[in-house]
Amino acid sequence: MNFSAVLRQLNFDLLIFRRNPAATFFTVILPLIFLVLFTSIFGNGTLDNGARVSTVYVPGILTLAIVSATAVNVAITMTTRRERGVLKRVRGTPIQPEVFVLSQSLAGTVIAFVMTVIMTVIGRVLYGVSLQFETLPSLIISLIVGAMSFAAIGLAMTSIISSEDAAPAVTNAVFLPLYFISGVFVPNDQVPAWVGQVGNLFPVSHLNQALQESFDPFADGPAWPWNHWLVILGWGVFGLVVTLKRFRWTPNR
Amino acid sequence: MENAIDVTGLSMHYDDFVAVDNIDLQVTTGEILAFLGQNGAGKTTTIEILEGFRQRTSGTVSVLGHDPQDAPLSWREKIGIVLQESEPVPELTAGEAVRMQASYYSNPRNAEETLEVVGLTDSADQRTRKLSGGQKRRLDLALALVGDPDLVFLDEPTTGFDPSARRESWGMIEALREIGKTVLLTTHYMDEAEHLADRIVVIGAGKIVARGTAEELANKVDARTRITWKPGAGDPSPPEQFSVVTNDFGNAQVSTDDTLASMHALTNWAIEAGVDLTDLNVARPTLEDVYLELTKDTGR
Numbered sequence: 001m002n003f004s005a006v007l008r009q010l011n012f013d014l015l016i017f018r019r020n021p022a023a024t025f026f027t028v029i030l031p032l033i034f035l036v037l038f039t040s041i042f043g044n045g046t047l048d049n050g051a052r053v054s055t056v057y058v059p060g061i062l063t064l065a066i067v068s069a070t071a072v073n074v075a076i077t078m079t080t081r082r083e084r085g086v087l088k089r090v091r092g093t094p095i096q097p098e099v100f101v102l103s104q105s106l107a108g109t110v111i112a113f114v115m116t117v118i119m120t121v122i123g124r125v126l127y128g129v130s131l132q133f134e135t136l137p138s139l140i141i142s143l144i145v146g147a148m149s150f151a152a153i154g155l156a157m158t159s160i161i162s163s164e165d166a167a168p169a170v171t172n173a174v175f176l177p178l179y180f181i182s183g184v185f186v187p188n189d190q191v192p193a194w195v196g197q198v199g200n201l202f203p204v205s206h207l208n209q210a211l212q213e214s215f216d217p218f219a220d221g222p223a224w225p226w227n228h229w230l231v232i233l234g235w236g237v238f239g240l241v242v243t244l245k246r247f248r249w250t251p252n253r
Numbered sequence: 254m255e256n257a258i259d260v261t262g263l264s265m266h267y268d269d270f271v272a273v274d275n276i277d278l279q280v281t282t283g284e285i286l287a288f289l290g291q292n293g294a295g296k297t298t299t300i301e302i303l304e305g306f307r308q309r310t311s312g313t314v315s316v317l318g319h320d321p322q323d324a325p326l327s328w329r330e331k332i333g334i335v336l337q338e339s340e341p342v343p344e345l346t347a348g349e350a351v352r353m354q355a356s357y358y359s360n361p362r363n364a365e366e367t368l369e370v371v372g373l374t375d376s377a378d379q380r381t382r383k384l385s386g387g388q389k390r391r392l393d394l395a396l397a398l399v400g401d402p403d404l405v406f407l408d409e410p411t412t413g414f415d416p417s418a419r420r421e422s423w424g425m426i427e428a429l430r431e432i433g434k435t436v437l438l439t440t441h442y443m444d445e446a447e448h449l450a451d452r453i454v455v456i457g458a459g460k461i462v463a464r465g466t467a468e469e470l471a472n473k474v475d476a477r478t479r480i481t482w483k484p485g486a487g488d489p490s491p492p493e494q495f496s497v498v499t500n501d502f503g504n505a506q507v508s509t510d511d512t513l514a515s516m517h518a519l520t521n522w523a524i525e526a527g528v529d530l531t532d533l534n535v536a537r538p539t540l541e542d543v544y545l546e547l548t549k550d551t552g553r
Contacts, residue, residue, distance in 0.1 A: 005356070005357075012353045012356075015349070016342060016344040019344035019380075081342070084339065085336055085339025086340065089336060089339045089354075089396065092304060092305075092306075092329060092334040094326045094327060094328075094329040094358060095326075096326065251338070
């Protein structure tokens with residue numbers, strides 16, 4: 001793999017992302033609106049463990065931001081590029097296909113990283129959310145594992161989505177319900193147990209739980225949520241397998 | 254010199270449908286060859302096999318010395334492709350799109366210079382979404398040329414263009430000849446093939462029906478002058494000697510090698526018989542007629 005080629009393409013992919021108003025709104029602005037709204041409306045309540053509800057909204061909405069920057073963004077961007085013949089043209093050049101796909105996934109990871117910094121700062125300054133230095137390595141690992149796995153899931157969704165118009169609909173239909181049952185919008189201890197169990201089958205809930213541990217104000221010592229990482233990675237590998245089997249470079253018409 | 258493209262016995266089947274049926278095709282290095290056929294004749298299927306986008310059913314194919322089906326990625330360094338339908342990335346400017354494409358090649362042409370070749374220098378800083386249809390097609394060509402290919406594929410480069418945009422595109426394609434590129438272009442316009450190509454290969458229903466220069470093709474069909482008129486209801490039949498037939502438009506038609514003598518005899522008869530010879534017309538068959546004649550039995 002040619003890493004300087006990946007970096008060159010990454011540069012272009014981040015530029016393209018910045019200039020796409022829909023992508024920036026849904027990935028950057030909307031999570032910030034959600035963060036401010038949810039913490040303003042529900043943030044003063046208290047959780048079972050005595051912490052303020054606002055402390056769970058930063059990792060919760062951060063989960064949404066990461067999924068949005070990777071899975072949703074990759075699925076919509078790649079489907080659009082495929083249907084408009086952009087991918088076919090790329091396939092006609094000497095660039096390694098992996099370079100192009102990896103760059104798109106890394107672009108999502110970089111955006112997710114930036115969102116993590118922004119939301120942590122907002123959470124710290126406006127809502128007094130704590131982040132201990134001991135849990136920082138765990139947060140970074142959750143971010144990388146989550147971003148790369150959800151990027152692979154986004155590629156897998158691209159392989160299945162048939163048209164450009166269907167891409168936003170399919171990604172919303174998949175992830176919007178998952179946010180509700182994965183503790184993103186509604187803290188996990190406030191939904192019926194069975195709802196949480198259904199949510200636990202999917203990776204969104206595990207990313208949320210892994211991030212919650214990093215932001216847990218009562219955590220003693222570093223958090224290493226291996227079980228959650230493994231479930232997320234498992235879904236990521238599943239996404240990769242579907243991608244390798246089904247991904248097409250030519251338009252579906 | 255080795256042929257840039259060498260195809261023998263190429264066939265492509267989709268289930269029961271035979272899209273391409275046992276065709277041979279050679280493109281000499283440095284020539285512009287037009288692959289002419291109606292929609293659905295098998296042009297795009299063939300060109301996509303040559304570009305390495307499709308796996309053929311049978312036959313041997315060599316493009317710049319490699320079989321496209323298992324050519325290494327480096328093979329693509331020397332090939333430029335203008336696809337029939339592909340949009341540029343809308344968020345980039347024309348200049349950025351060309352620079353991004355250039356970054357995929359190890360020895361690309363200079364991006365600015367490439368924009369100049371296609372006449373897009375003034376629009377280099379425009380977002381591609383704001384470009385007109387004609388400018389987008391120029392950008393397509395710039396993207397195909399920036400890798401500095403030896404061989405350029407153009408799949409229906411002017412379909413859907415108005416006449417002035419077509420003329421302009423033709424100028425650009427002729428410029429490719431001047432910089433020494435080998436070009437394979439598909440088209441369903443006879444005049445385009447005649448104007449641009451050194452040689453024309455006509456495909457109909459997946460088979461090659463004719464090949465040669467425009468002049469050679471014209472000689473393959475009945476090239477005699479046609480005299481036509483609209484027969485009136487009560488007209489007496491013209492004498493046997495004219496061998497009058499009824500053409501596709503229901504008009505009476507006489508084919509002749511000696512236009513002057515035939516006209517003289519015909520008008521003499523018409524005056525004596527009191528026939529009007531309404532809409533009398535004398536014409537040599539156009540290349541369009543030649544093309545329709547060549548492909549008429551194929552149906553596609």
